Amino acid sequence: MKPSNLLVLTLLALAPISAQPPAGAAGGRGGGRGMFGGPAVKSPEVSADGRVTFRLRAPAAQEVFVTIGGRTAMTKDDQGVWSATTQQPMEPDYYPYNFIVDGVSISDPSNPLVKSIVTGGFQSFVHVPGPSGLSWELNDVPHGKVTHHFYKSGIIGDNRDFYVYTPPNYDPAGKTQYPVLYLIHGFTDDASGWTTAGRANIILDNLIAQGKAKPMIMVNPLGYGTPNPDTNLSAVMANPERQFQDVSRALLQEVLPIVEREYRVAKDRNSRAISGLSMGGAETFYIGLNHIDQFAYVAGMSSAFVMYPKPAGSAPAPGGGRGQQQHLDAAVYANVFPKLDAKAASQLKLLYVACGTDDGLIGVNRDFKDFLKSKDIAFTNIETPGAHTWMVWRRNLTEIAPKLFR
Amino acid sequence: MKPSNLLVLTLLALAPISAQPPAGAAGGRGGGRGMFGGPAVKSPEVSADGRVTFRLRAPAAQEVFVTIGGRTAMTKDDQGVWSATTQQPMEPDYYPYNFIVDGVSISDPSNPLVKSIVTGGFQSFVHVPGPSGLSWELNDVPHGKVTHHFYKSGIIGDNRDFYVYTPPNYDPAGKTQYPVLYLIHGFTDDASGWTTAGRANIILDNLIAQGKAKPMIMVNPLGYGTPNPDTNLSAVMANPERQFQDVSRALLQEVLPIVEREYRVAKDRNSRAISGLSMGGAETFYIGLNHIDQFAYVAGMSSAFVMYPKPAGSAPAPGGGRGQQQHLDAAVYANVFPKLDAKAASQLKLLYVACGTDDGLIGVNRDFKDFLKSKDIAFTNIETPGAHTWMVWRRNLTEIAPKLFR
Numbered sequence: 001m002k003p004s005n006l007l008v009l010t011l012l013a014l015a016p017i018s019a020q021p022p023a024g025a026a027g028g029r030g031g032g033r034g035m036f037g038g039p040a041v042k043s044p045e046v047s048a049d050g051r052v053t054f055r056l057r058a059p060a061a062q063e064v065f066v067t068i069g070g071r072t073a074m075t076k077d078d079q080g081v082w083s084a085t086t087q088q089p090m091e092p093d094y095y096p097y098n099f100i101v102d103g104v105s106i107s108d109p110s111n112p113l114v115k116s117i118v119t120g121g122f123q124s125f126v127h128v129p130g131p132s133g134l135s136w137e138l139n140d141v142p143h144g145k146v147t148h149h150f151y152k153s154g155i156i157g158d159n160r161d162f163y164v165y166t167p168p169n170y171d172p173a174g175k176t177q178y179p180v181l182y183l184i185h186g187f188t189d190d191a192s193g194w195t196t197a198g199r200a201n202i203i204l205d206n207l208i209a210q211g212k213a214k215p216m217i218m219v220n221p222l223g224y225g226t227p228n229p230d231t232n233l234s235a236v237m238a239n240p241e242r243q244f245q246d247v248s249r250a251l252l253q254e255v256l257p258i259v260e261r262e263y264r265v266a267k268d269r270n271s272r273a274i275s276g277l278s279m280g281g282a283e284t285f286y287i288g289l290n291h292i293d294q295f296a297y298v299a300g301m302s303s304a305f306v307m308y309p310k311p312a313g314s315a316p317a318p319g320g321g322r323g324q325q326q327h328l329d330a331a332v333y334a335n336v337f338p339k340l341d342a343k344a345a346s347q348l349k350l351l352y353v354a355c356g357t358d359d360g361l362i363g364v365n366r367d368f369k370d371f372l373k374s375k376d377i378a379f380t381n382i383e384t385p386g387a388h389t390w391m392v393w394r395r396n397l398t399e400i401a402p403k404l405f406r
Numbered sequence: 407m408k409p410s411n412l413l414v415l416t417l418l419a420l421a422p423i424s425a426q427p428p429a430g431a432a433g434g435r436g437g438g439r440g441m442f443g444g445p446a447v448k449s450p451e452v453s454a455d456g457r458v459t460f461r462l463r464a465p466a467a468q469e470v471f472v473t474i475g476g477r478t479a480m481t482k483d484d485q486g487v488w489s490a491t492t493q494q495p496m497e498p499d500y501y502p503y504n505f506i507v508d509g510v511s512i513s514d515p516s517n518p519l520v521k522s523i524v525t526g527g528f529q530s531f532v533h534v535p536g537p538s539g540l541s542w543e544l545n546d547v548p549h550g551k552v553t554h555h556f557y558k559s560g561i562i563g564d565n566r567d568f569y570v571y572t573p574p575n576y577d578p579a580g581k582t583q584y585p586v587l588y589l590i591h592g593f594t595d596d597a598s599g600w601t602t603a604g605r606a607n608i609i610l611d612n613l614i615a616q617g618k619a620k621p622m623i624m625v626n627p628l629g630y631g632t633p634n635p636d637t638n639l640s641a642v643m644a645n646p647e648r649q650f651q652d653v654s655r656a657l658l659q660e661v662l663p664i665v666e667r668e669y670r671v672a673k674d675r676n677s678r679a680i681s682g683l684s685m686g687g688a689e690t691f692y693i694g695l696n697h698i699d700q701f702a703y704v705a706g707m708s709s710a711f712v713m714y715p716k717p718a719g720s721a722p723a724p725g726g727g728r729g730q731q732q733h734l735d736a737a738v739y740a741n742v743f744p745k746l747d748a749k750a751a752s753q754l755k756l757l758y759v760a761c762g763t764d765d766g767l768i769g770v771n772r773d774f775k776d777f778l779k780s781k782d783i784a785f786t787n788i789e790t791p792g793a794h795t796w797m798v799w800r801r802n803l804t805e806i807a808p809k810l811f812r
Contacts, residue, residue, distance in 0.1 A: 040640075060509035062468065103466035106512045109527035112596075112636045121515035122528065138565060143556040150549040150607075159544060172578030190518075201556075230518045231448075 041081050043110040044097075044126040050089030052126055054097065054108065056082045061101050068097035068126070092130020093391050094199065096123050115197035118190040118229050125197060135398040136199040141209035142168030143202075146195050151258065155250045158227035162191050162255055164263065165201045165218035167208055177264050179216045179271035179405040181297075182251065183397075184223045184280030187236070187304065191222040197390045203397055213401040217263055221255045223247060223280045236279075240309040244336075248287045252294070270349065273297030273404045277393045278304045278361075285368070289337050289351075292344050297404050299352035301396040302388055305364040311335040325363030333371040345377040350403055353379050354396045356386035447487050449516040450503075450532040456495030458532055460503065460514065462488045467507050474503035474532070498536020499797050500605065502529050521603035524596040524635050531603060541804040542605040547615035548574030549608075552601050557664065561656045564633035568597050568661055570669065571607045571624035573614055583670050585622045585677035585811040587703075588657065589803075590629045590686030593642070593710065597628040603796045609803055619807040623669055627661045629653060629686045642685075646715040650742075654693045658700070676755065679703030679810045683799045684710045684767075691774070695746050698753050703810050705758035707802040708794055711770040717741040731769030739777040748782040756809055757785040760802045762792035 043055040054066045059080025065071045066084050074082040096115075098105050107114050107122035114122040132139050144167045153160050170178070183200060185193035194200040200218060207213035225247035226235035236243050260267055272295045276284040281303025288298030311331050345351060353372075355365040362383070372379050382399070386392035449461040460472045465486025471477045472490050480488035502521075504511050513520050513528035520528040538545050550573045559566050576584070589606060591599035600606040606624060613619035631653035632641035642649050666673050678701045682690040687709025694704030717737050751757065759778075761771040768789070778785050788805070792798035 042637075056510070058508065058510045060468070062466070062508065101510050101512075102464065102468065102508045104462070104464045104507050104512070105515065106507075106510070107527070109511065110525065112522065112524065112526040114526075116518065118518065119516065120518040120520075121513070140558060145553050145555050147551050147553040149551050152546060234446075 041110055043108055046126065046128050050091070050128055051086050052090055052095075052128065053083055053085040054099070054126075055110070056099050056101070056108070058082055058101055063100075063102055065100040066097055067100065067105075068095060071100070074099075090128045092128050092134055094125045094127050094136065094197070094394070096125055096197070096390065098124055116190050116192055117188050118224075119188070119233050120230070123197070135203045135206050136394050137206070138202055139206055139209070141205055143205050144168050144170065144208075146201055149258065151254065153227075153250055153254055155254060156225065156227050156246055160191075160222045162222060163195060163220040164259060165195070165204060165220075166263070167204065167215040167217070169215070170217075170264075172264060174264065176215075177266040177271075179214065179273070180259060180263075180265050181216055181218045181273045181275060181401070181404060182256075183218055183220055184274075184276030184283050185220065186223070186276075186278030186280050187307075188233070189223075190230075191220050194218075194220045198397065199394060200397055203394065204401060207398065207401050214405045216401075216405060217259070217265055219255065219259055221247075221251055223276065223283055225250065237307070240307055243307070244283065244286045244309065247283055248290070251287060252291065269294050270296045271405060273299070273350070275299040275301065275352075275397070275400060276303075277301040277396075278388065279307055282307050286336060289340050289345075292347050296348060297350040297352075298348060299350060299354070299396075299400045301354045301393050302356060302359050302361055303353070303365060303368070304361060305332070305368055306361070308332050308336050325360065327363045328367050330367070330371050330374065333368060337371075340375065340377070342376040345372075345375070349406075350400075351377070351379040352382065352400060352403070354382035354384065354392075354399075356388065356392045357383050358385070358387040359392070360388060447516055449514055452532065452534050456497070456534055457492050458496055458501075458534065459489055459491040460505070460532075461516070462505050462507070462514070464488055464507055469506075469508055471506040472503055473506065473511075474501060477506070480505075496534045498534050498540055500531045500533050500542065500603070500800075502531055502603070502796065504530055522596050522598055523594050524630075525594070525639050526636070529603070541609045541612050542800050543612070544608055545612055545615070547611055549611050550574050550576065550614075552607055555664065557660065559633075559656055559660055561660060562631065562633050562652055566597075566628045568628060569601060569626040570665060571601070571610060571626075572669070573610065573621040573623070575621075576623075576670075578670060580670065582621075583672040583677075585620065585679070586665060586669075586671050587622055587624045587679045587681060587807070587810060588662075589624055589626055590680075590682030590689050591626065592629070592682075592684030592686050593713075594639070595629075596636075597626050600624075600626045604803065605800060606803060609800065610807060613804070613807050620811045622807075622811060623665070623671055625661065625665055627657055629682065629689055631656065643713070646713055649713070650689065650692045650715065653689055654696070657693060658697065675700050676702045677811060679705070679756070681705040681707065681758075681803070681806060682709075683707040683802075684794065685713055688713050692742060695743050695751075695757075698750050702754060703756040703758075704754060705756060705760070705802075705806045707760045707799050708762060708765050708767055709759070709771060709774070710767060711738070711774055712767070714738050714742050731766065734770045734773050736773070736777050736780065739774060743777075746781065746783070751778075751781070751783040755812075756806075757783070758788065758806060758809070759785050760788035760790065760798075760805075762794065762798045763789050764791070764793040765798070766794060 041055040041057050045053045056064055057080055058064055064074045064082040066074055072084050074084040076082045098107055108124040111124050113125045116122060144165050147164045149162050183194050208215050224236055225243040274284050274288040274295045281300035282305050284300040288295045305328055306326055353369055355362050447461040447463050451459045462470055463486055464470055470480045470488040472480055478490050480490040482488050504513055514530040517530050519531045522528060550571050553570045555568050589600050614621050630642055631649040680690050680694040680701045687706030688711050690706040694701045711734055712732055759775055761768050775787060
């Protein structure tokens, strides 16, 4: 018994089902797959020493770049396949990249590993595998589940979603009540960012299996306080008051009650943590430090304090030109945290301020820490190598999760 | 209070976070978003009369097509934005399309509505909105949830996933035991296909809210019987015995036990249905009709019987050239269903064979129905307008779901 060539003929006849355009005069179906067209290209390909080769079939393209830590021109072979190989071996990690084909940025059509962008399009990632001890590696341990919730937000005024991770052995009918980490994505991401690029479910699987983190539920809300960010993302920046006020209200008055009704969770402040990256870091502090009665653990990563609403009359602090560190006047923080003082903050079990030293936001994070110091508020000060990237944030989460709910 | 231009400066400095490459000499950042580059383009845009305009910013591209019901050349304006508008209004539905930029097929970077392709890349969809009575429209009704499961398959030999829809008001600690529909995707899709392009969770939400379908759990398994289909999809076609045997074993021995352990489901054959499209339709019959003791409802859509293993010595039946209807010898079906007879089939509460009359697979579906008739097996014979498309399959599901578990 073997497949007849009837199968091949049929699949050709069915080409419209395949999400592939029909071959034609304009260079044939392009990209990476060879199922119906030319031979498949493998991309990305990671060599044993950690060098990465990127490939794209694009016979008719004039110019193709790969963007990974900068922009690298790719070269075309006589089969119309463009390729480029990193000059140096890359350390084990997940790195973002895309292609630019005649000026158009695209994700790698040969690579299913991507993160969604809320307005459309995708960012590709290449996995340079490492030892199982790296928190983001998929190991042979029990895996939690990720549940996608859909609801109509009366506060924001749109239909939106959030995700809930339940740990291995979570029993919805059992007696165990789990603590909850609310973990928020950054600007341009959607609610799935932490479980795709962030690999947060895999990280928690591993940390829980190793006994390093307590079994917990993780909630990834949508971090936009304005409606329909997929078609109107600019509203987020145009209306910072609404952005922060409404994302806070939606989390506390809509998402949190659904989670506490539908999951077996502990409902006291010592069983709630809030964290997030970039815009989500700014939201973390905005929500957490204004609701210390509800969250005992507050941890921001590479927080985009620059998005905070500015009090009338405040001027930018020195700096802030392109490529320079930005700074924010203390009045901005005082405006956002009017009731924060040392006594209130002393109720926190964790106040964690993390940022990479190559991050353009390091300046405003240091300004924020100066503001905390001016109030005699203790915090965990984390400055790591790295820029504004998921390579930093996965490591941040790996450090933060074990500190929660102790 | 208003945002200072510090915010804009900072976001420029942070451009690497945005999943967008830096602007440069090769035409600038391309695609659709204008947050950091030129003005945003809106794509797709549906006019009040149902005409659809597609747009892509690609100043340096030589040739851009949109593929929607064929390939249409787009035209470039003096801003470098390519566009094309459908000549006719389109009936309300979700239609697949992509762009071809200098020979490379890409999804629409301005449109987050996509379906994943298992090997990488995406298919875009445009929503032409219709009345709320259309089963796939998002209505103001209670929504179920979709849970993403991850497990290591000993049978297939890889790490894989499946999705579980739980209906509104599903109570994991309650007494209600729900029936289960196992619903399988087609070739090149992944396990998410039915809840993205298929909108199966939305369809079930609506049918349940209207009282047309019984509240049920839906499981969307991964329909590949060979390991790592994301990097080795051709193995599926190269080894049809393994494909069908192992996908059947993985469903019955791995996925089904997890579902029946972790969800409140009824575990008798009258509470189990199996359905699927294309490759998943061929699997539906392969699994369902060889396990009538386990499934009382079996419903295939546009089933790709051409993928079945061929008995030694069988020859293709006449037909089968490109663009022609394919046919399969009855010996193929007799080989795949050795124990099927009228007595066994009489235990089925539904045997449903659906296919569009413009589908290249209509011939093999008619052959299959002839095979059933030759065995005196009763079935529901559905031939609808339409080709091998999601426009057909969403309607199929809308017809099938109300017939289940009655």
